[in-house]
Amino acid sequence: MTAAERWRLRASLEERVRELAAAYRHAHAPLTPDRLVGGIGYRWRAAALAGRDGLLERRSRTVVVAADQAAARRRFTLAHEVMHHLIEQDGELLSDLHEAYEGVALERALERLCNLGAAEMLLPASAVRRALVEAGPNPRLIWELAERHGVSEAVAGIALAGALGPRALAAVWGGRPLVLYHGHGPGAPARGSVLPDDHLLAQVRASGLPHRGPLRLPSGAHAPSAWARARAGRVYLLAPEVEGGG
Numbered sequence: 001m002t003a004a005e006r007w008r009l010r011a012s013l014e015e016r017v018r019e020l021a022a023a024y025r026h027a028h029a030p031l032t033p034d035r036l037v038g039g040i041g042y043r044w045r046a047a048a049l050a051g052r053d054g055l056l057e058r059r060s061r062t063v064v065v066a067a068d069q070a071a072a073r074r075r076f077t078l079a080h081e082v083m084h085h086l087i088e089q090d091g092e093l094l095s096d097l098h099e100a101y102e103g104v105a106l107e108r109a110l111e112r113l114c115n116l117g118a119a120e121m122l123l124p125a126s127a128v129r130r131a132l133v134e135a136g137p138n139p140r141l142i143w144e145l146a147e148r149h150g151v152s153e154a155v156a157g158i159a160l161a162g163a164l165g166p167r168a169l170a171a172v173w174g175g176r177p178l179v180l181y182h183g184h185g186p187g188a189p190a191r192g193s194v195l196p197d198d199h200l201l202a203q204v205r206a207s208g209l210p211h212r213g214p215l216r217l218p219s220g221a222h223a224p225s226a227w228a229r230a231r232a233g234r235v236y237l238l239a240p241e242v243e244g245g246g
Contacts, residue, residue, distance in 0.1 A: 009100050010109075010166045016093055017113045018162065020086055021079075021120035031121060036078045037063045040085050044078055053077045056084060072152045079118035087113065115184070119158035122151050128163040137164060139229045139236035142172060154182040160238060161185040167241045169223065174234040178202055181234070187221030187242040201237065205230045220244065 025031060028039040037044045042056075046067040049055065054065040054077040063081045065074050087093055087110070101109045123145060131141050137160075145156040157170035161184040164170075169185035178195040180188070189195075195202050195218055204211050208230050215226035215237075223239035230236075 006100075007166055009096075013093070013096065013100070013109075013113060014116055014162060014166055017083070017087070017117045018120045018125055020090065020093070021083065021117035022124065024082070024086060025121045025124070031075075031079070033075060033078055036075070036082055036121075040082055042082075042085075046074070054081045056081050070152075072150065072155075076118055076122060076152060076155050079121045080114045082121075083114040083117035084110075086117070112184075115158050116162045119151075119155045119162065122155055123149050123159045125159065125163050128159045132160070132163060137168075137227055137238040137240050139170075139227055139238045140231070141238070142170060142236050143231060154184075157182060158184045164238070164240045167243075169217075169237065169239045169242045171237045172234055173201060173205075173237075176233075178205065178235065185239075185242060187217045187219050187223070187239075187244065189217070189219045193218065195235075201228055201235050204228045205233070205235050215239065217242070 024039060028035050033044060042061045042063050044063040047064050049066040057064055063078055065077045131145060135141055141160055142153050142156045146153045153172055161168045161170040167186060169187050171183035171188055172181045173195050174181050180191055180193050183189060199218060200211060211228045215223045221242050221244040223242050226237060226239040228235055228237045
């Protein structure tokens with residue numbers, strides 16, 4: 001499979017997952033935690049989960065979420081686990097996934113698609129596209145959409161990257177030193193990785209001045225056109241296209 005074919009397949013899978021999630025949202029709205037899992041005939045409970053956000057207990061038809069999660073994060077975890085179930089029940093989609101990926105790459109692709117579907121359930125792509133038409137790929141949309149729709153910034157980032165396309169990246173750094181809180185899309189560094197003090201994104205926070213233009217990401221990937229802004233000690237990034245990301 002050529003690189004172009006791989007990107008076309010990724011875009012197709014993402015669009016099908018968004019459609020699956022949107023249909024579920026329309027059928028079961030409002031998506032309270034109980035309605036989120038009730039649509040697939042499950043219930044949910046919180047419990048101590050070492051190193052995991054959530055899991056499906058298929059025998060008891062229960063979604064288990066980590067007890068220490070905030071309400072917004074818990075709702076996303078429930079939606080993520082529901083997406084695992086929906087994808088597993090879609091034989092054609094699951095078959096295409098297994099044809100395209102294997103091993104670790106399959107696990108990563110599945111997690112990415114479940115994140116994308118969960119974000120679509122909680123923050124519809126139609127609302128994200130309207131915001132992008134009005135503001136362009138402005139990273140302030142990460143916090144604005146999160147506040148407007150009552151979701152986490154991670155969900156807003158996933159939704160924005162999904163709306164911009166399969167090569168897009170959304171990311172947020174924070175803390176001292178600057179570490180990646182969450183990144184979605186090709187070229188995203190590992191979560192928790194430290195941003196070097198001399199990196200351009202660190203200078204965005206230090207100066208408070210935005211950056212618009214080419215950007216070499218900490219992962220080594222390149223964004224020909226990136227937009228980064230600082231707010232409340234964090235750095236927000238949107239890049240419609242990343243070259244060299246996996």
